[in-house]
Amino acid sequence: MVAINKYVLGASMVGTFFGASVLLKDYVGGGVCPSKAKIEGKTVIVTGANTGIGKETALELARRGGRIIMACRDMGKCENAAREVRGKTLNHNVFAKHLDLASTKSIKEFAKNILKEEHHIDVLINNAAVMRCPHWKTEDGFEMQFGVNHLGHFLLTNLLLDRLKESGQSRIINVSSLAHIVGEIDFQDLNWEKKKYDTKAAYCQSKLANVLFTNELAKRLQGTGVTVNSLHPGVADTELGRHTGMHQSAFSSTVLAPIFWFVIKSAKQAAQSSVFLAVDEDLQGTSGKYFNALKEKEPAKQALDEVSAQKLWEASARLVHLDEALQECSL
Ligand SMILES: NC(=O)c1ccc[n+]([C@@H]2O[C@H](COP(=O)([O-])OP(=O)(O)OC[C@H]3O[C@@H](n4cnc5c(N)ncnc54)[C@H](O)[C@@H]3O)[C@@H](O)[C@H]2O)c1
Numbered sequence: 001m002v003a004i005n006k007y008v009l010g011a012s013m014v015g016t017f018f019g020a021s022v023l024l025k026d027y028v029g030g031g032v033c034p035s036k037a038k039i040e041g042k043t044v045i046v047t048g049a050n051t052g053i054g055k056e057t058a059l060e061l062a063r064r065g066g067r068i069i070m071a072c073r074d075m076g077k078c079e080n081a082a083r084e085v086r087g088k089t090l091n092h093n094v095f096a097k098h099l100d101l102a103s104t105k106s107i108k109e110f111a112k113n114i115l116k117e118e119h120h121i122d123v124l125i126n127n128a129a130v131m132r133c134p135h136w137k138t139e140d141g142f143e144m145q146f147g148v149n150h151l152g153h154f155l156l157t158n159l160l161l162d163r164l165k166e167s168g169q170s171r172i173i174n175v176s177s178l179a180h181i182v183g184e185i186d187f188q189d190l191n192w193e194k195k196k197y198d199t200k201a202a203y204c205q206s207k208l209a210n211v212l213f214t215n216e217l218a219k220r221l222q223g224t225g226v227t228v229n230s231l232h233p234g235v236a237d238t239e240l241g242r243h244t245g246m247h248q249s250a251f252s253s254t255v256l257a258p259i260f261w262f263v264i265k266s267a268k269q270a271a272q273s274s275v276f277l278a279v280d281e282d283l284q285g286t287s288g289k290y291f292n293a294l295k296e297k298e299p300a301k302q303a304l305d306e307v308s309a310q311k312l313w314e315a316s317a318r319l320v321h322l323d324e325a326l327q328e329c330s331l
Helices: 002-028 052-063 075-089 104-117 144-166 178-182 199-220 239-243 246-252 256-263 272-279 306-319 322-330
Strands: 043-047 067-072 094-098 123-126 171-175 227-232 290-292 295-297
Touching (some): 043 052, 052 272, 075 094, 104 144, 104 322, 123 272, 144 199, 144 322, 171 199, 171 272, 178 199, 199 306, 227 272, 306 322
Antiparallel strands (some): 290 295
16 A cells, blocks of 8 residues: 555656646746737748748748748748648648848849739748858858848848838738847948958847847838837747757757756747737737847847947948849839
8 A cells, every 4th residue: 555655656746747847848938929810811921931930930820821921042941841831730821932031133033023923911020040150151242140130131121111011010020039139230340351250249240130120120110000020039949050069969968958958949939929929919019129039128238229220221221232122123
């Protein structure tokens, strides 16, 4: 009898431990989008949607009935991801489209096609990014992280802006990162041509640029009905760290793996923030804000600098030849 009691007690302690661990992980994960809103009839574009947070965002928004355009660089991977999303959701309005944010030519081609084919765009999620890659350059000669993470999305958003405005209460979501808090914008050398390349600082600069772009765009969109917000999705287990090697070493360590399981979100958990900003009814009209997971937060001081935001807009417009690009895409 005593032996059975010991067994039951042991089993219930193990059960309680696992139950508590799962609850704690959910809590650390930052919660689930509280809105159950369906988005039938709405068109959503998600960049970098074939992996990680972007793919989970596309999946959840497809589940809610949206017409989803997965915009990716690698068409093979994109078609596979779109097929998987269609299969899991039984939503057949999920499409793979080519978009290489490291090429202004590709961005213009993508925008031209979208403007021809889509009569409205209700949500644009600027999610794609590259983190801490070697000192690579985009097709147009921009430093890769600044080029893809900021300039590519800056150009794309501007090319789609009139359609977003025509569509009524559209939403733009810029996926930034907590890394922006140590970011600095070097206006003398935005593309790392003069100083020694620092992969980490380049990523942080690009993520600060995401928040500054959001704030300046929100100002310019006042009175149009279109909103724009930025977010930090949380630290998630995705392929983002592919250039750092950090991911493999942390997860293969028997000491670190359980700690990482606790503090690192799944891509599905991290996607909740983008889903929330895309669908939550209470956020209608909220613009120029920064969210950490599901909570509105104050971004870093340098991200609130209006002079920097305006200067960055002007420099970005010059670098991507925005006026010519707008003219080319309106033909
Ligand atoms: N994972 C995290 O811990 C974390 C933390 C903070 C912020 N973020 C942000 O979340 C977003 C999604 O990242 P993730 O973690 O899912 O990583 P991920 O690497 O799985 O996804 C990034 C996507 O961007 C795409 N991409 C890269 N270069 C591109 C290009 N030239 N053209 C088009 N697409 C391109 C990739 O192919 C990939 O699909 C990023 O903006 C990232 O900065 C992630």
